Amino acid sequence: MVIGLRRNLKDAENNNDKISSLSYSLGDMLSAKPTVEITGNKRMVVEGIRGILEYSNAQIRVSIGKMSLQIKGRGLDLKCISPTSIIVEGFISAVEYLV
CATH class of the missing domain: 1.20.5 (Single alpha-helices involved in coiled-coils or other helix-helix interfaces)
Known part of the structure; x- marks a missing residue:
């Protein structure tokens, strides 16, 4: 026993x-701290996100903790989505960190 x-x-x-x-x-x-990898102005990989806040073909906004990351452009498409990362393709014209 x-x-x-x-x-x-x-x-x-x-x-x-x-x-x-x-x-x-x-x-x-x-x-994890967010990482952003941009290839030209056509493709972007964002890791360390907490969620998608806004999504359209002209703008994508994701939460990265206390801030958010805003991606602007034309024909933006989320090619891959996971709980902590996204892949964006399209014509990327601006990337902004918003407090």
Whole structure:
């Protein structure tokens, strides 16, 4: 019985370690500083976003923590969306950080 109890406690500790590392990884993703990679004026990758606030073919605005990032242009399209990043394609004419 004591051996079974020790095994169960050890399994519980391992599961807690897994949950702690998972929540730590999610926290790292959410607290990561945003990065912006622009290729010419046709493509932009933004990582470290917290959400999409506005989306049209002329303007995209995303939350990056206490600020937001606004992308202006023509024919803007979100080619890829994930919980923490986007890929924008189209004619990009301006990028602004808004407080």
